[in-house]
Amino acid sequence: MKIKFIGAAGTVTGSKTLIESNGIRLLIDCGLFQGIKPLRELNWEPLPVLASTIDYVLLTHGHLDHCGWLPRLVNQGFRGKIFCTSPTMEITKLILVDSAKIQEEDAKKANEENCSKHEIAEPLYTVEEAKKVFPFFSVIQSEKIFEFDTGIKAIFTPAGHIIGACSISLFLEGKTLVFSGDLGRDNDVLLYPPMKPKTADLVFLESTYGDRLHPDTDPKLELEDYINNAFRKGGTVIIPSFAVERAQSIMYLLWELKKERRIPDIPYIVDSPMGVGAFEVFFNNTHWHKLSLADCQTMSKMFVINSDYEETLAAINNQGAKVVIAASGMITGGRVLSYLENYIGIPDATIIIVGYQAEGTRGRKLIEGAKDIKIFGAYYKVRAKIVEINSLSAHGDQADLLDWLSDLEKKPHKIFLVHGEHTAADELRIKIRERYGINCSIPLMGQEFEF
Structure with missing residues (x-):
């Protein structure tokens, strides 16, 4: 099994984790990079593998940094299935069209006002290209295990954060891989608390607020x-x-x-x-x-x-x-x-x-x-x-992230800390080791692991 981090490694955007197992390739999330220019420029680059060779995308939720690169993926040849919950599909459709409209409007404005560094400013993708993603969606029911390929199963469990958001447990090669996605808070105004995993061999945990606690204010x-x-x-x-x-x-x-x-x-x-x-x-x-x-x-x-x-x-x-x-x-x-x-x-x-x-x-x-x-x-x-x-904030803080690990019945082999800046991830790494005695790794962009 190979795992390659091609997004949200050392940064909080562009979530993409590539899994290769027995000839099957799948992505956990397919997000847009945001923030500093070197990250945004990555949105224009192709994946390190051909998009046409990816069989499945599993979406944790519908925020742009987790789904916003799907039109580029389809444009570059992806013809597989995109699995997600029903509200995530609804949100993702809205988000992608909205993102495309904004990009078209921004490109038009830049060209009219001649404020682009490029001779002709172009959108990353158009509304038409965003809509080409829609036929590939396949809605699944949360909290139920489903087999989507021979010997590969998954279960989506509610994660708070936004409506429809889920953590994903992936079962393959006799191992359980748990991807937290973005975790919400136990006391969210509108959403229910995230469900905690019980078993995991490898955990991929977001670390957005790994170095801080939310203030106890109203x-x-x-x-x-x-x-x-x-x-x-x-x-x-x-x-x-x-x-x-x-x-x-x-x-x-x-x-x-x-x-x-x-x-x-x-x-x-x-x-x-x-x-x-x-x-x-x-x-x-x-x-x-x-x-x-x-x-x-x-x-x-x-x-x-x-x-x-x-x-x-x-x-x-x-x-x-x-x-x-x-x-x-x-x-x-x-x-x-x-x-x-x-x-x-x-x-x-x-x-x-x-x-x-x-x-x-x-x-x-x-x-x-x-x-x-x-x-x-x-x-x-x-x-x-x-x-x-x-x-x-819709993200759990350091205490929430640590608590999310508290129901694991045995120590996982390793925890990968993703979707966080380096300082936040490193502080969370230290806290996890102190509390649970579990080894954590903070992957670099493009880094690959074999198991």
């Missing part, structure tokens, strides 16, 4: 304070957020605050080309989260949903106080850039960062105190108030 109270402070100044609040699940968590808290009359009666806007589609994922999959269908429907009525870019421009030009939730969560692209173009230089505006910000992203630069920020080839002075709510 995100609802923090939101209340930031919104009311902005309202008193007549300023706009902008919350960059992933359009599925994180956006709904924030909406839920805002809905509760509004019902309790703790925040003002101003426009609350969700701005995403996905629009109603993101809500429908929640409506269609109520058994995956804590809200009833009635609550989902009532909550959604509080918000204005902007799907068309003309609606975005109208919201931007409305100078009155408002709260805007806009993708993308790490400010790497999407509608939030149009808002920041217009509001980042206004002292009365407030930008609330609510999720993990990868190295090199605009979100990371803002929370690290950047004085100016580059958007569409131009630099803008940062005069808006930049704040962060760490307790709204």
Whole structure:
């Protein structure tokens, strides 16, 4: 058996792990690289093996850094099956089309404004290419073992994080390989706690927050304070957020605050080309989260949903106080850039960062105190108030990651720490060795192991 790390090794994006066994090749996740330019440039490179030789892709969940390279995979010849849960399939379809639209819009804008370093800016993939992925999806039911090739079985178990997200246990060659995917938190606002593995020979554990603990603060109270402070100044609040699940968590808290009359009666806007589609994922999959269908429907009525870019421009030009939730969560692209173009230089505006910000992203630069920020080839002075709510993160912290290993009946042969920056992974490695006495490896990009 060969295992090759071709993404999310030493970084938190581009998740791709290649497994080769008895002539079968499969990928666990197929994500997009985000953040610093050397990583983003990897998105344009082919895989180290021919895409046509990959038989299966198993998706842990539908975030862009786990599914966003699928159109390139199909474009390069993949003709196998993509296994995932039903909500993950729904989310992935939305995410891929949204990603393609953003790339097409950004390329068009770069060409019109002549702000690209290339003679002609091109999208990584188009909407048409994104839709070519859809026929390859094969939906599986979580918590049930299924055999998808001779002698190869798997089971998907809920992992929290976002709706439909799962850890994957893979059974082959008499071994059990457990891939955590991205793990959520035990006390998530909307989602149930992750299920813990019982047995594993090899574990592939995310380490995004391997070096820190989330603060024991009340995100609802923090939101209340930031919104009311902005309202008193007549300023706009902008919350960059992933359009599925994180956006709904924030909406839920805002809905509760509004019902309790703790925040003002101003426009609350969700701005995403996905629009109603993101809500429908929640409506269609109520058994995956804590809200009833009635609550989902009532909550959604509080918000204005902007799907068309003309609606975005109208919201931007409305100078009155408002709260805007806009993708993308790490400010790497999407509608939030149009808002920041217009509001980042206004002292009365407030930008609330609510999720993990990868190295090199605009979100990371803002929370690290950047004085100016580059958007569409131009630099803008940062005069808006930049704040962060760490307790709204969708990722488990160091304590959550350690606890996820606590039900293993015997020590695994090895734990690979992936999907984390080096410092975070190394601190988690030390903690795992101290608590469980298990050896951990922090693989490098492109590194291969044989078992």
